Amino acid sequence: MTQSDIEVFFTSSDELTKQLYNNKNYVEVDFHVLSYYNEDYALKLVERPRYILAELHSYAKGKQVRIKNLITPTNIHEISTNLLYKLIQVRGVVTQISAVMPRASSITYVCESCGEPVTVDQNYQWKKEPDKCLACKKGGKFRLDLSTSTFDDTQWITIQELVENTPAGKTPDAFKVFLKNDLVGQTTPGEEVTIIGVPIVQEKASNTSKLDMVWHIEANNVIYQGENQPILKLTPQDVEQVRQLMSQPDHLDNVIKSYAPTIYGLEHVKEALAYQQCEGVPKISDKNMKRGQFHILLAGPMGTGKSELGKYSARYHVKGREATGRGASGVGITASVVQEDGEWVLKAGAMVLADNGLLFIDEIEKMSKTDSGAIHPAMEQQEIPISKAGINAMLKTRCSVLAACNPLTGEWNEYKNLVGNLHDGKRGIPLPLLDRFALKFVVKLPSDIAEERKVAEHIARVNTHPEQIQPPYDVDTLRKIFSYARTLQPIIPDKLAEEMTDFYLRLFKASTLQNIQIISRRQIEDLFRLTEASAKLNGRETATDVDMKRAVAIVSKSLNECYFDMDTGMVDQTKALYGEPKSKRDCIKETPALIQRLCKRNTDITKVSRDKFIEYASKTWRCAKHEAGEALEVCLKDGSVFCPTPYTVATTITTLDEAPP
Numbered sequence: 005m006t007q008s009d010i011e012v013f014f015t016s017s018d019e020l021t022k023q024l025y026n027n028k029n030y031v032e033v034d035f036h037v038l039s040y041y042n043e044d045y046a047l048k049l050v051e052r053p054r055y056i057l058a059e060l061h062s063y064a065k066g067k068q069v070r071i072k073n074l075i076t077p078t079n080i081h082e083i084s085t086n087l088l089y090k091l092i093q094v095r096g097v098v099t100q101i102s103a104v105m106p107r108a109s110s111i112t113y114v115c116e117s118c119g120e121p122v123t124v125d126q127n128y129q130w131k132k133e134p135d136k137c138l139a140c141k142k143g144g145k146f147r148l149d150l151s152t153s154t155f156d157d158t159q160w161i162t163i164q165e166l167v168e169n170t171p172a173g174k175t176p177d178a179f180k181v182f183l184k185n186d187l188v189g190q191t192t193p194g195e196e197v198t199i200i201g202v203p204i205v206q207e208k209a210s211n212t213s214k215l216d217m218v219w220h221i222e223a224n225n226v227i228y229q230g231e232n233q234p235i236l237k238l239t240p241q242d243v244e245q246v247r248q249l250m251s252q253p254d255h256l257d258n259v260i261k262s263y264a265p266t267i268y269g270l271e272h273v274k275e276a277l278a279y280q281q282c283e284g285v286p287k288i289s290d291k292n293m294k295r296g297q298f299h300i301l302l303a304g305p306m307g308t309g310k311s312e313l314g315k316y317s318a319r320y321h322v323k324g325r326e327a328t329g330r331g332a333s334g335v336g337i338t339a340s341v342v343q344e345d346g347e348w349v350l351k352a353g354a355m356v357l358a359d360n361g362l363l364f365i366d367e368i369e370k371m372s373k374t375d376s377g378a379i380h381p382a383m384e385q386q387e388i389p390i391s392k393a394g395i396n397a398m399l400k401t402r403c404s405v406l407a408a409c410n411p412l413t414g415e416w417n418e419y420k421n422l423v424g425n426l427h428d429g430k431r432g433i434p435l436p437l438l439d440r441f442a443l444k445f446v447v448k449l450p451s452d453i454a455e456e457r458k459v460a461e462h463i464a465r466v467n468t469h470p471e472q473i474q475p476p477y478d479v480d481t482l483r484k485i486f487s488y489a490r491t492l493q494p495i496i497p498d499k500l501a502e503e504m505t506d507f508y509l510r511l512f513k514a515s516t517l518q519n520i521q522i523i524s525r526r527q528i529e530d531l532f533r534l535t536e537a538s539a540k541l542n543g544r545e546t547a548t549d550v551d552m553k554r555a556v557a558i559v560s561k562s563l564n565e566c567y568f569d570m571d572t573g574m575v576d577q578t579k580a581l582y583g584e585p586k587s588k589r590d591c592i593k594e595t596p597a598l599i600q601r602l603c604k605r606n607t608d609i610t611k612v613s614r615d616k617f618i619e620y621a622s623k624t625w626r627c628a629k630h631e632a633g634e635a636l637e638v639c640l641k642d643g644s645v646f647c648p649t650p651y652t653v654a655t656t657i658t659t660l661d662e663a664p665p
Contacts, residue, residue: 013041023067029186030068032225033060035075050074053091053202057224068185070225071200080165081177083203091224093200096163099178100351103395104188107158113146115139121149159188160220160349163197164357168322180220187226192397193339193352194359196229238488246488249481250543256554259541262475262482264316267309268462272561273445276300277317279558280404281362281486282540284533285493295386297404298533299440301368303426304447305416310408313447314364317406320482323361327354329370329409337365338378339399341392350395355382358403369409369426369433376437379405383440407441409433416448417641442530443562485541494539496532496547503549504531507556511563531555591625591635596644596655598624603654611652 013020023031039046049056049071060069074093083092113122113134120139124132136143161183165176181199191197201223208218238246249255256275263274277300286296302310318324327337338353354363368376382388382401390397411417411425412432422444426432438444450456465472477485496504508528534555539547598621602612614636621632636653639645648654 013038024065028067030070031064032070032072035071035073039075050091053224054089072225072227074200077198079169080163080179081169081171081174083179088203088205088219091200091202092221093198094163094179094221095169095196095198096165096179097357098161098191098193098195098197098352099164099357100162100193100349101191101395101397102160102349104157104159106155107184108153109156110154112149112152114149115142116145116147117142121152122146156184157188159183161191163199166196167324182220182222183226184223187223190226191228192399193350194356194400198227198229199223200225200227238484242484243488245481246485247543249477249485250541255542258476259482259485262477263320264309264313265473265475266466267312267316268459270309270313270447272558273302273313273447275554276443276445276558276562277313277406278486278541279534279537279555280406281317281320282489282537283404284536293386294529295384295402296533296536297386297402298442298530298537299383299405299407301438301441301444302406302408302447303411303422303444305449306410306414308447308449310447311366314366314406314408317362318364319479320486321362322483322487323358323403324364325354325358325361326364326366328366329368329376337371338382338388338401339390341390341395348392348395350390350397352399355379355401355403355405356388356399359400360402362404362406365405365407367409368407369412376434380436380440405441413641413643415641416446417638422446439526442526442533443558445562489537489540489543492540492543492545494536494545494547496535500535500547500549500552501532504528504535504552504555507531527559531559534558591621591627591632592638594625595621595635595639599645599653599655611648611654614647614651614653617653 017037020031020033035046035049038049045056057069057071061067071091074091077093077095078087080094080096083094108126108131110123110125111131113124114120115122115137118137118140120137122134122138124134126132134146137146159182161181162178163181164178167176170176181201199221201221203219203221205217205219208214208216249258252258259278260271260274263278280298280300284296284298287294302313304310315326318326336353337355339356340351340353341348342351354365383405386400386402388399388401390399409426412428417425423435423438427435427438450459505528508531511527535547535551538551538554539545542551544551599612599617602617602620603609606612617636618629618632621627621635622629625632636645640647640653643656645653645655
């Protein structure tokens with residue numbers, strides 16, 4: 005374009021004209037508009053961005069020219085050397101940011117011979133000094149005068165490729181981005197951004213003979229993902245298809261059958277996980293927000309499909325992520341400030357990267373108390389404050405958490421409840437963290453051989469004839485259903501709200517018998533979220549009695565794992581807190597001491613016969629022999645007692661408090 009063409013372009017629309025005269029220091033040019041005005045010039049902008057942007061800058065009244073809406077976006081894993089020094093557009097999620105630092109754009113040097121200043125533009129990777137003084141023509145020594153030098157605000161960020169743009173089976177690629185001036189300080193880890201910029205290469209160090217280079221994107225513009233903008237873009241045809249599926253009477257059954265189809269049964273767990281995908285409706289009042297997401301814990305022995313369920317859930321959510329308790333620290337799950345190459349950078353953890361998504365944490369019981377405590381505020385308040393090394397940020401963690409855990413001993417103890425299997429005071433999941441989960445399900449092996457046969461036959465069919473596993477909805481359809489459901493905001497009528505309040509009060513009253521409470525106010529909030537999620541999954545704008553009953557059924561099933569009897573409306577309070585009745589609890593505690601006492605009276609002081617122990621214990625405790633045998637079985641599973649021979653028992657503890665005579 006000629007000079008007059010460029011001048012006409014900036015006055016060709018009211019929007020561009022307004023930008024030229026507003027108080028901002030940049031003009032944002034839509035690439036589609038420029039291409040429509042002059043297609044050849046737009047193509048030159050892509051091929052020679054530095055030259056064309058400098059030319060546009062000179063006609064934009066000294067303002068920076070920012071480009072948006074390139075016609076052909078690029079995925080991060082597609083960046084290669086053939087795109088160097090060309091204008092590209094990439095989308096990603098911010099994984100780390102550095103502190104904002106000054107960078108010299110021009111440095112003033114003072115000649116020590118004549119005292120005259122010499123200004124050198126710094127357009128290169130390394131600092132450039134003057135060859136000689138322009139006044140005295142001498143090439144002597146120079147000293148810096150930073151007070152008259154000019155600086156730019158600069159910041160480094162790292163963006164990671166979105167999960168939906170990553171090839172199957174490949175780890176998402178990451179790329180460094182260099183921000184300058186008005187682009188700095190505008191983003192936080194976990195945000196999804198679109199970067200328009202130029203990939204460039206630089207040497208790793210000055211005065212090096214190595215040919216290895218490093219590259220990054222020099223950002224021209226940063227466009228932020230809107231708060232209410234859906235992550236998965238649904239076409240009108242997709243929306244119509246989802247609405248038709250939701251209107252079918254067997255829609256919920258189809259969703260449950262399609263959820264993790266390689267896993268047999270567990271319909272109530274799959275239904276709860278489907279509701280978690282849909283989420284509740286967040287509430288905002290007086291600038292305070294009540295979260296819509298709720299958290300689920302899957303507990304049980306190894307090999308029952310908990311991890312596979314979690315991986316399916318992460319796959320069904322367009323922003324699903326996975327982490328493990330074994331390999332992740334608290335800051336790895338939340339966020340951390342670390343030093344890299346002499347600079348402090350803020351790194352986002354899994355919960356921050358899963359903002360507005362779903363995070364699956366496998367083997368959460370492997371996390372230490374300190375690390376697991378770091379995720380408490382992230383799960384409840386859904387934000388993490390960071391203030392370290394000059395970096396101050398409030399990171400959002402608005403995600404649903406699905407966690408899987410194994411019992412402390414590796415085997416599920418039927419004589420203990422969920423808390424007793426997962427926590428013993430020193431090990432396992434801390435009780436405050438357990439309380440953060442709205443629903444807790446125990447996934448166990450069936451005791452019925454006929455039921456186990458069905459599971460085994462299903463596994464055999466999955467491995468030998470996978471083509472026979474044909475769920476009603478495929479993965480893409482489920483993703484569309486859940487994505488559309490998350491855009492809905494159903495309301496709960498006052499009548500339903502009263503009924504749910506009455507249900508919660510019945511739970512509360514039953515749980516406070518004998519002054520022991522296991523029901524908290526989180527239950528009523530989670531009940532509302534589940535009801536809203538059920539309405540969303542069925543495409544309803546107003547929740548119905550059916551939605552409330554489904555939510556109540558799911559909550560009831562979860563509470564049964566904590567020994568809440570929904571048939572009688574009563575809570576076995578001692579079981580809820582300790583896992584077994586008080587008399588049995590005392591018997592279990594005293595079993596090793598009784599064995600030690602009998603061993604001292606025996607000829608062989610290392611062991612005693614099983615029958616002799618049961619006979620003595622039943623008389624000492626005044627209980628039935630089968631109850632003494634049950635107490636012994638619990639200790640055998642806990643490891644405090646073992647069997648040296650098939651018919652004898654011994655204790656693994658050398659020093660014990662003496663049991664009552």
